[in-house]
Amino acid sequence: MAEVSLVGLTKSYGTNRALADVSMTIPDGAFVVLLGPTGAGKTTTLRLIAGLDRPDAGDIRIAGAPVTADTPAQRDVAMVFQQYSLYPHLTVRENLAFPLRSPVLNWPEAEITRKVGEVAEVLRIAHKLDNKATQLSGGEMQRVSIGRALVRNPRIYLMDEPLSSLDAKLRADLRIELKRIHAELGATFLYVTHDQIEAMTMATHVGVLDAGRLVQFGTPREIYENPVSAYVASRLGQPRINLLPADAFGPAPAGAVQIGLRPEHVRIGEGQPATVRRVERLGDQTRLHLTMGPHEIVTLTDPHTALAAGAQISIRPDTPLWFDASGNRT
Amino acid sequence: MFDPLTAEEWRAVALSLRVSFWATAVSLPLGILVAYALARWRFWGREVLNGLVHLPLILPPVVTGYLLLVTFGRRGSVGAYLDQWFGIVFAFRWTGAALAAAIMAFPLMVRAIRLAIEAVDPRLEQAASTLGAGRVWVFATVTLPLILPGILAGAILAFAKAMGEFGATITFVSNIPGQTQTLPSAIYAALQVPGGETQALRLVLVSITVAMAALLVSEWVSRKVAKRISGA
Known part of the structure; x- marks a missing residue:
């Protein structure tokens, strides 16, 4: 386990700038989640740390030592790819044992068997150990691919949307399992996801990327409650933050162009008239789709x-977020 | 007792097998290396290397044989050096026949192996390297097992090509019975003698038998290997 720091990382693929001057410190034992839409540079960040690609500029340090010139193997990391990338010529058992069989490690066979059995148990694939990797379902393959990273104790785990291909129940179970591994081993994680629940429940820190730039880095609470821009505010929150013209509810602070309303910023029962267009009952929460003049608002x-479609209510903003012309907080 | 071949004809068959075996065995490691370099590495001169490897496929075999004679003959630039310092002589020896066969077969071998390497998902190798495996270990445990069918196909193709090589061989090492007379050379020689057709026919039958046997064995082996890899 180690601290990993990125200093001024820049990387282009052809003319496409994937990362621009990204600096970030992943503290020892942290669980850092990277958020951002496709193409924001999340996977590139992982590949640079893993050593699969070389940065055009900048430095990567693991435990204080620069590793930019090292091969992937020398960096002592473990990466889980979005596509499972299992070895088709090996059984599940051999796939899981692969990282332990490296001649430099020289693990005794009994140790390997014990460790593989333990990881297979955690990921619930013990009954498939003797199957060929090609005979598994997508979810099973992804579990093997996570397991292959977990058999070792590398200095950092790099995971690229590892749970995205799993069904909801397994995803919830593995989320807890990864969190437990993080807590018990004190392991350092850098984790890419699109899933808001994964980000909020697992992360100790969240980094938000926008077109190759790191725009905010902080705890999930900070990112959620105190976003630096409308872009960051849109990354977290279900339903998403409502962005309206600043004067939708009347006079706005100087410089503000947009008002951002999360569901908890919408106070029902006073203020402007609005019409309920749809009531979405999700079980644990109920969403209201409202129209207020020309604007649409979703809230909880x-x-x-007892509200139903067509009902007239009144709403007003409560401690909303204000953004200027370039989308930054005012 | 029925003996289909004369002692001299047996020698030609044995020599052909020996030449083809060594031509294949010695060039195989180099073939894998060159195929890997062409498939995976981007380096200056890659196209030139690719062209050089394929040259024997396109050139008339006589030209290749002549170039070998000029280079590896006793007075050739490389040949004289090898003779003087290492006592290795290719000209008019069976080793020369093996060298000619190896060079003629090399493009086919490299092609087959290169296709197999290009078919391996690079993400598998990347995954292995991010799980702590060094380059050599990745190649030995991931790439090599996956390209084994291609290597096998390349080796068998090269062996078959070596068995049939004629033009470059006869130009480089001539047609000395017992020394450099391979099966195709022996058939050619028999056809030059009036009344040699029956002898030629016997050798042709041997040639067909060897080719058929090689084909059947290769089919059987590649089926076994493919089955082991796909895990079906």
Whole structure:
């Protein structure tokens, strides 16, 4: 386990700038989640740290020592790819044992068997150990690919949307399992996801990337409650933050062009008139789709609300977020 | 007792097998290296190397044989050096026949292996390297097992090509019975003698038998290997 720091990382693929001057410190034992849409540079960041690609400029340090010139193997990392990339000529057992069989490690056979059995148990693939990797379902393959990273204790785990191909139940189970591994081993994680629940529940820190730039880095709470821009504010929150013209509810602070309303920023029962267009009952929460003049707003209400489509209510903003012309907080 | 071939004809068959075996065995490691370099590495002169490897396929075999004679003959630039310092002589020896066969077969071998390497998903090798495996270990445990069918196909193709090589061989090492007279050379020689057709026919039958046997064995082996890899 180690601290990993990125200093001024820049990387282009052809004319496409994938990362621009990214600096970030992943503290020892942290669970850092990278957020951002496709093409923001999340996977590039992982590949640079893993050593699969070389940065055009900048430095990568693991435990204080520069590793930019090292091969992937020398960096002592473990990466889980979005596509499972299992070895088709090996059994599940051999796939899992692969990272332990490296001649430099020289693990005794009994140790390997024990460790592989342990990881297979955690990921619930013990009954498939003797199958060929090609005979598994997508979810099973992804579990093997996670397991292959977990058999070792590398200095950092790099995971690229590892749970995205799993069904909801397994995803929830493995989320807890990864969190437990993080807590018990004190392992350092850098984790890419699109999933808001994964980001909020697993992360100790969240980094938000926008077109190759790191625009904010902080705890999930900071990112959620105190986003630096409308872009960051849109990354987290279900339903998403409502962005309206600043004067939608009346006079706005100087410089503000947009008002950002998360569901908890919408106070129902006073203020401007609005019409309920749709009531979406999700079980644990109920969403209200509202129209207020030309604007549409989505908010949350009491799960057992009696409101129905067509109802007239009034709403007003409560401690909203304000953004200027370039989308930054005012 | 029925003996289909004379002692001299047996020698030609044995020599052909020996030449083809050594031509294949010695060039195989180099073939794998060159195929890997062409498939995976981007380096200056890659196209030139690719062209050089394929040259024997396109040149008339006589030209290749002549170039070998000029280079590896006793007075050739490389040949004289090898003779003087290492006592290695290719000209008019069976080793020369093996060298000619190896060079003629090399493009086919490299092609087959290169296609197999290009078919391996590079993400598998990347995954292995991010799981702590060094370059050599990745090649030995991931790439090599996956390209084994291609290597096998390349080796068998090269062996078959070596068995049939004629033009470059006869130009480089001539047609000395017992020394450099391979099966094709022996058939050619028999056809030059009036009334040699029956002898030629016997050798042709041997040639067909050897080729058929090689083909059957290769089919059988590649089926076994493919089955082991796909895990079906």
